[in-house]
Structures are given as C-alpha cells and as structure tokens.
Amino acid sequence: MIYFITGNKNKLAEVQTVLPEVEQLDIDLPEIQELDAQKIIQAKLIEALNHQQGEFIVEDTSLHLDCLNGLPGPLIKWFLQTIGNQGLAQLAEKLGNDKAEAVTMIGYAKSQNEMQFFEGRIKGRIVNPRGETKFGWDPIFIPEGYDQTFAELGVEKKNMISMRRIALNKLKEFLAANK
Amino acid sequence: MIYFITGNKNKLAEVQTVLPEVEQLDIDLPEIQELDAQKIIQAKLIEALNHQQGEFIVEDTSLHLDCLNGLPGPLIKWFLQTIGNQGLAQLAEKLGNDKAEAVTMIGYAKSQNEMQFFEGRIKGRIVNPRGETKFGWDPIFIPEGYDQTFAELGVEKKNMISMRRIALNKLKEFLAANK
Numbered sequence: 001m002i003y004f005i006t007g008n009k010n011k012l013a014e015v016q017t018v019l020p021e022v023e024q025l026d027i028d029l030p031e032i033q034e035l036d037a038q039k040i041i042q043a044k045l046i047e048a049l050n051h052q053q054g055e056f057i058v059e060d061t062s063l064h065l066d067c068l069n070g071l072p073g074p075l076i077k078w079f080l081q082t083i084g085n086q087g088l089a090q091l092a093e094k095l096g097n098d099k100a101e102a103v104t105m106i107g108y109a110k111s112q113n114e115m116q117f118f119e120g121r122i123k124g125r126i127v128n129p130r131g132e133t134k135f136g137w138d139p140i141f142i143p144e145g146y147d148q149t150f151a152e153l154g155v156e157k158k159n160m161i162s163m164r165r166i167a168l169n170k171l172k173e174f175l176a177a178n179k
Numbered sequence: 180m181i182y183f184i185t186g187n188k189n190k191l192a193e194v195q196t197v198l199p200e201v202e203q204l205d206i207d208l209p210e211i212q213e214l215d216a217q218k219i220i221q222a223k224l225i226e227a228l229n230h231q232q233g234e235f236i237v238e239d240t241s242l243h244l245d246c247l248n249g250l251p252g253p254l255i256k257w258f259l260q261t262i263g264n265q266g267l268a269q270l271a272e273k274l275g276n277d278k279a280e281a282v283t284m285i286g287y288a289k290s291q292n293e294m295q296f297f298e299g300r301i302k303g304r305i306v307n308p309r310g311e312t313k314f315g316w317d318p319i320f321i322p323e324g325y326d327q328t329f330a331e332l333g334v335e336k337k338n339m340i341s342m343r344r345i346a347l348n349k350l351k352e353f354l355a356a357n358k
Binding site: 030033034035040070078081082091094 | 209210211212213214219222247248249250252253254256257258260261262266269270273274
C-alpha cells in the first residue's frame with residue numbers, strides 16, 4: 001500500500017488519476033522552515049516512517065517569482081494568507097517582472113535509506129487574478145504557451161499539463177520499473 | 180541553570196547583558212513553518228525539554244512590513260537570503276509604504292506545563308541600507324523617534340532600546356518574581 005500524506009482532497013484526486021492504487025493518509029506532519037522543498041519533504045517522510053510502516057508519498061508545490069529572486073517558493077502558503085493573490089500580482093507589477101516558475105517536488109520512501117525525489121517544473125507569468133479562486137494561486141498563474149490562468153483553464157486541462165502531473169509521471173515510471 | 184538555545188553569539192551577548200546567569204546551548208532545533216512566533220518557539224522548547232532537563236530560553240525576532248501585510252515576520256531569514264536588505268527596502272519603496280514593526284518573542288520553559296512568553300515590540304520604518312551590515316536587517320530599520328538605522332546607531336545604543344531588550348526585561352522581572 002502506498003500512502004499519500006495530505007489533507008488536500010484536490011491533490012489526492014490528482015494523484016489518484018495517475019496512480020489509482022494510492023490511498024490518503026491524513027496525518028498532520030510539522031513543516032520545517034526551509035526554501036529547499038526536498039528538505040521539507042525529507043523531514044516529513046522521516047516523521048511518517050517513524051509513525052508507521054509502509055510506503056509514503058509527500059508532495060510540495062511551490063511558486064517562484066523572478067521579481068522576488070525565487071520567493072515565495074515553498075513559503076507560498078504564508079504569502080497567500082497575508083497578501084493573497086492580489087498582493088502577489090501587485091508585487092510582480094510594481095517590481096516590473098511577471099516571470100514565475102511553478103515547481104512540484106514529490107518524495108517517495110519505503111525506508112529512510114530508500115528515498116526518491118521527482119520534480120516537475122513549468123514556467124509562466126503572474127497576472128491579476130482571473131477565473132474562480134478554488135485552489136491556491138491558480139487564478140494568477142498563466143503557464144507558458146497559454147493565455148489563460150490555471151483557474152480559467154479549469155482543473156481537467158490544468159491537470160494534464162501541470163507541474164504536479166510532470167512529477168507524478170516520473171514517480172509512476174519509477175514505481176513501474178521497481179515493482 | 181538557564182540555557183539560551185541559540186547559535187548566535189550576538190544574541191547571546193545581548194541576553195547575558197540583562198541576565199548574566201544564562202548559558203548558551205548550541206543545539207540545532209528544527210524551525211517549523213509558521214507566521215506565529217509563539218508556535219515556533221513552543222515547538223523548539225518542547226524539543227529541548229525532550230532532549231535534556233533544565234530551564235530553557237528560546238527567542239524569535241521578526242520584522243513585519245506594513246506593505247506586505249505583516250510579512251516577512253518570522254520568515255525574515257528567507258527574505259534576507261533571497262532578496263536581501265536592498266530587496267526589502269525596494270519593496271517598501273515600490274509599494275509606497277515604509278512602515279514596519281520589529282518584534283521579539285522570548286519563550287521560557289521549565290517543563291511543558293510551565294511555559295511563559297514575553298514580547299517586545301518597536302515600530303519603525305524601512306529605508307535603503309545605511310551603516311555597516313553586521314546583523315540581519317539592522318541597516319534598513321529606523322526605530323520610531325530616531326533618524327538613524329539600527330546599524331548606524333551601533334550595537335550599544337540599539338541594545339538599550341531594542342525589541343529584544345524590552346522582551347528580556349519582562350523575562351527578568353518574571354524570573355525575579357518567581358525565584
């Protein structure tokens with residue numbers, strides 16, 4: 001059994017689209033203060049392995065703004081809580097640089113000695129909020145090659161091209177090759 | 180014996196000025212991702228109490244910018260690492276609001292049931308870096324009622340009026356009353 005450690009139903013659904021065998025494990029693991037997603041995930045996997053036996057997946061999705069030299073990164077949650085999507089869009093505008101990158105890192109572990117990390121990256125730009133606000137910063141991120149925000153594209157189209165899907169596909173390949 | 184958990188010699192010296200009996204304990208405790216300094220400190224105190232017996236002090240000093248609705252707060256470390264003092268000053272300038280508040284929170288614990296928190300706050304404003312960069316964001320913060328940055332004021336003058344000193348004096352009073 002592979003457990004995906006998350007409290008987020010949207011993320012769970014997206015993971016199960018690619019890996020139907022995965023089950024949710026909704027335990028609340030402390031998130032360490034770090035800009036390095038791999039370190040954050042590693043700490044959570046170690047906690048999970050101490051907590052129970054099994055195979056675990058942890059994911060972290062971060063948004064990196066060029067105008068903030070890579071911030072907020074994994075700290076995006078706190079930016080949304082304080083200045084919100086409107087505030088992020090205003091920063092990009094006032095600082096004169098709308099370039100951004102969305103990154104998903106997935107960590108997989110069976111034991112502390114068998115951890116694997118899979119990354120998905122997608123470039124894009126930051127605009128004023130457009131589309132329904134259902135999920136994080138989806139209303140302000142337009143992926144490269146598109147002219148709609150993730151929120152405007154809708155969950156199905158987004159999930160086909162997203163940074164999370166790219167990382168998930170890598171994980172799927174790994175699991176298939178290591179059965 | 181009271182242990183101050185820190186790796187920072189400057190902070191240690193400042194604490195020992197007010198509380199000469201305090202000794203340094205340089206253990207590396209994970210910092211949880213939070214905007215609430217009290218929760219960050221509490222998690223560290225619990226770790227410390229699990230680690231050894233004794234009385235412990237943990238401090239967190241944060242910088243809150245009005246233009247970022249309170250960010251970076253305890254996340255200041257990552258802002259300094261990415262955009263630096265120059266970047267922070269630029270944000271305040273471009274967003275047209277230089278107001279800020281510096282906050283020190285000190286946690287003290289003998290056991291998990293006896294935790295106390297002491298806070299020091301000082302208002303000020305953000306300017307382009309001035310003075311020698313020795314300590315964090317000292318070059319960009321001018322405390323209210325002054326026209327020099329903490330860096331320009333120098334460590335002695337700063338320590339007489341700082342948010343850390345205010346919090347430390349509260350801790351000192353508490354310790355004297357609870358001998």
